[in-house]
Structures are given as C-alpha cells and as structure tokens.
Amino acid sequence: MAGVVESREWHLAAYAPEGVPTSDHLKLRTVTLSLDVDSIPDHHLIVQNIFISVDPYQRTLMSGLEDGLYFPQIKLNEVVSAPTIARVIRSKDSSYREGDFILNPSSGPIAEYCVIPSALHLRKVDLASELPLQEYLSSLGLPGFAAWVGIEVLGDPKPGSNVFVSAAAGGVGMFAGQLAKLKGCRVIGSTGSDEKVKLIKEEFGYDDAFNYKTETDLDAALSKYFPNGIDIYFDNVGGEMLEAVHNHVNRHARIPVCGMISQYKKIWTERQGVRNLLNMVGKEVRMEGFLMSSHLNRFGDFAKEIESYIKEGKISSKLKIYHGIESYLESLGSLFTSSNFGKVIIEVQK
Template sequence: MGGSGGGEKKVEVVESKEWYLAAYAPEGVPTSDHLKLRTVTLSLAVDSIPDGHVAVQLLWTSTEPYLRTIMTGVEEGGLYFPQIPLNKVITTFGVGRVIVSKDGKFSEGEIVVNPFFPVAEYSVVASHFLRKTDPTAGIPLPEYLSSLGLPGFSAWVGIEVLGKPKPGSNVFISACAGAVGMIAGQLAKLKGCRVIGSTGSDNKVKLSKEKFGYDDAFNYNKETDFDAALSKYCPNGIDIYLDNVGGKMLEAVLNHVNKGAHIPVCGMISQYNKTWTEREGVRNLLNIVGKEVKIEGFLVGTYMNRMGEFMKEMEGYIKEKKISSEHKIYNGIESFLEGFASIFSTSNVGKVIIQVAA
C-alpha cells in the first residue's frame, strides 16, 4: 500500500477547486449560469481514503463534446447518456499524480490516466479505472488525452474497426482539424487511402493538409454548397465517411457514397446545442438502400476490449512519428468552462486540453 510513507509529515487537508453542474442547459452552449466553480475541503489523510481508492492531484483535464449531451436535463431525442444530477462534479478524461494510495498496484508519485476524473484540483477516486502511464516511453502527457485518449480511440474505432479501409479507398472526414478528425485522417492515410476533409477555416484547411497529411480539404464556411463541394473534392465518390457533425453534411455525403460505403457515426456536434425537434433532418436516406450503405453509430465504451490493441498500435505510431497532434491548451482549472465552450465554435484547432497543475 502506498500510504503517506516515510517520516515526512504529509499535507492531510487541501482546498480544492471543482466544476459542478448548477443548472441544466436544454439548448445553446452552456455558460457560467450552468457550470460553476466552487472550493471544497478534502481530506488526504490515509485513514480517510477507502480501500481500492487513491487520492490524486489533477494535472491535465479534457474537454469532450459528449459532455454537452448530459447537461440538457432532457433524456430523449437520442441523447445517449444519463443526465448529470444537479450539483454534481463534472467528470471527464484526465491525467493525474497519485498523492496517497490505498491500492497496492499504485504508488505515490505515479502518473495515471482515468476516463472519469472529477474536474477538480484534488479528488479521491476508485482505482479500477486507472491506467498508469509509462515514464520511459517519452510520450508527452497531453497525448494521453488526444491521440491516446478518447479522440484517438474514437478515430481508431471509426476508421479501422468500422470503416474497414482498403488501399485506395476514398475517405471523407468532417471536422477534420478537430480532436477526432486529425487522428482519423492520419490513420486512413496509413492504410493507403485517399483522404478528404471539411473544416471551418482556411487556416485549418492548411493545417489538415500540411500537418495531418490530408490529400485535400475544404472550408465549409466558404464552400457552402456541400453537394457541389463534394462533387469537386470527391470526384470518385466516398467509400468511408467518418461523421462528426451530422445535419446538412451527412445529407450531402449520401449523394456521393459509392456502393457498399461505410458511414461510422462518431458524433453530430452541429446538432448538440439544439432540442431534438429543431435538429436538421436528412431527406435522402433512401440512398442507403440503392447503394447498400452501412451507417453505424458507435460508443467507444462498447469497444473497451480493443483498448489494449489500440494503445499498442497508437503508441507505436507516436514513437515512429507517424501520428502528430495539435493541442489548444488552456491554463488553470478556472479556464475549463472557456475551453469547453470553445469546442462548439470554429475557433479551436485540434484537441482542447486544460493544464491544471505542473
């Protein structure tokens, strides 16, 4: 057991800032009316920590689009997770340092990753979801929240497991400079595919081509006729479409799919801030019949049995510099709301991460 160890007197009580849900946000981007920061007193005394738990200092925390779907207070319209109870602390992927351990598998000072870390400077968490990082691997800690985190795993499941790419496949990815899209495009290129993307600015088009290896990309704020844009950029049709946005882009893609196309649906961020009755419909679903298209929504939790395979493959790509990431880093736990809100605009590039402590 880790415990407080040695003869050195440890700090046993800390003041910890944490983000909690104060009010539901049925539509629109959540604001400070909905997400609030409070300070609580937390005991780090070894006797106050249950067996099978560890006390952790949060170093890095992640902003994930799915969090938006559990803050509406409305459990209908395709929202796939239970709603967060009011006054409860937000939890998301994070990287932390073990302060005190009541589990023999974890020791003080180890750096761990958890998909359910409270967005709090300090917390006591069950150890069964924790995964140690490898300090000898030379992988920067933010990568555990991007290429090795939920975005990377989502991209891997969508492209490799469900998309089933072959060399020469025509792949289209929406939100191609976002957290999932930047990894998905690189994975498809590694499989020998031709990869096209859409994104919200000229700068992100440039980044997608120059850093993430996309064959081409377009700015959907300029190419507003999506059907014409796909005719131009995907002249040989689309074999795989990793959908991150839904709405009008999905409808346009269905006019350009090839026979037997696969459409893994990772998310529909363009629709998250609308009540379900106001979301955009898709008028040409009949196309999936004649083209024998497979559309499949997925949650990465269903594929946790593949996590080890994913980690091994992705760590290899990172070490060989075959995968690169772009991070937008906000500093301090106070910036969590600003960082979270930014993922619903075109202002952010890559994965938005908050550095809570050094």
C-alpha cells in the same frame, strides 16, 4: 503533503437545454479535502489532476433532456467529469503507489484534487515511454481511440478508398485522416476556416480539404472533391453534412458515426433531419454509431499501433492547452466555435 487541501471543482448548477453552457449553468466551487489516508475508503485513491480533457460530448450531459443522447445527464449540483491524467497522492489500493501517474479515461471529476475508486478503468502511465503526458488524452487517449475504431474497425479501409472526414481539424478528426492515409486511402477533410484547411493539408497529410463556411453548397463541394464518390465517411458533425454525403456514397460505403457536434446545442425537435436515407438501401450502405466502451477489448491493439506510429513520426497531433481549472468554461465553449484547433486540454497543475 498532509492535513487538508482546498480544491476547486466544477458543479452543474442549472441545465442548459440549448446553446453553450455559461456561468449560469456551471459554477466553480471550493471544497476542503482531507489528505489523511485513513479518511478514504478501501480501494480508493486521492489524486491530484494534472491534465483534464475537454470534449464536445460533455456538453450533451448538461441539457437535462433524456432525448436519445448516449450518456445519462449529470444531476444538478454534481461535479462534472471528464478524462484526466492525475498523480496519486494517497492510496488505499496496493496496486497503486503515491507518485504514480494514471489515466482515468472516462469519469474523473473536473477538480484540482479528488477521491476516486480504483475499480474504474484506470491505466498507469508508463513514464519510461518518454511520451508527453498530454498525448494520453489525445493520440493515445479517447480521441485517438475513437479515430482508430471508426477507421480501422468499422471503416475497413482499402488502398485507394475515398475517405471523407468532417471536423477534420478537431481532436478526433485529425487522427482519423492520418490513419486513413496510413492505410493508403485518398483523404479529404472539411473544417470551419481557411487556416484549418491549411493545417490539415500541411501538418496532417490530407490530400485536400475545404472550408464548409465558404463552400456553402455542400452537394457541389462533394461533387468537386469526390468525382468518384465516397467509400468511407467518418462523421463528426451530422446534420446537413451527413445528408449531403448520402448523395455521394458509393455502393457498400461505410459511415462510422463518431459524433454530431452540429446538433449538440439544439433540443431534439430542432435538430437537422436527414431526408435521403433511402440511399442507404439502394447502395447497401452501412452506417454505424459507436461508443468506446463497446470496443475496450481492442484498446491494447490500438495503443500498440499508435505508439509505434508516434515514435516513427508517422502521426502528429496538435494541442490547444488552457491553464488552470478556472478555464473549463472557456475551453468548453471554444469547441463550438471555429477558433478551436486540435485537442483541447486543461493543464491544471505544472
């Protein structure tokens, strides 16, 4: 491969303060990229993206509002970024060779080809492991790592603990429940359809689950599924569910807060407030938000543990694969509907 290549990439054309971004906000543009190794700076790589991760947090980068969200906003007309699996096409860094596969866990441009600095937290993918490449964006990527940090590090599960996971069929929730089960816990999940309820019970080993769209009285639902209270709540949704949980927590309960997807489409003044936080005082509850960047020193421990679980058949994952860079808009929107199962990934190149 030599000369130049036409590469399509997604740009943020306008901010979307509310709702789900549309084609009014995100534009697919074509740029010409030189493949001449002398055209890139030292310690940079030209890569061809193979898989791109699609995650709910990406929507929070497009509101244009600095209102307490945990990542800075994308600037208008900049390329949108996401975790990626890519093949090195050209290298100006002796640590990487042409043909290497790399995981860019946080900031790869959503593009067919791009130039990236090798100083990023890149990780070479070990093809000898014979694990599917997609798993490095799922069970062995940020979703699996988020579940592991929330359950293993912050949740501190004990055999017999009562664990509740919201968005339990999503990219993070499916692993949080399985990890809690492996620690000997009783695990209940909530999700948005009866089909997903069946999925997490039959494929991910949840002890039970409920559809929050039909169990509309969340307090009653939690009373039914947790007659002995909740010891660990892995929060992916926030809002009304988080408030209901605070009425059912046991003394010294832990609430790792991974995300609040129910609130991402709203400006901050319209987000659901939690009115019963006083329960945290009386029951000495620890509720803690977390970011992966603060726990990267544990990534090696996580990867070793999860890879062994995968090879032993103790953890499974479900992927929703979209095809082609043009599918980003559709795939992002799917995260905010009940149609989405498991981890959403775009296959850019076969």
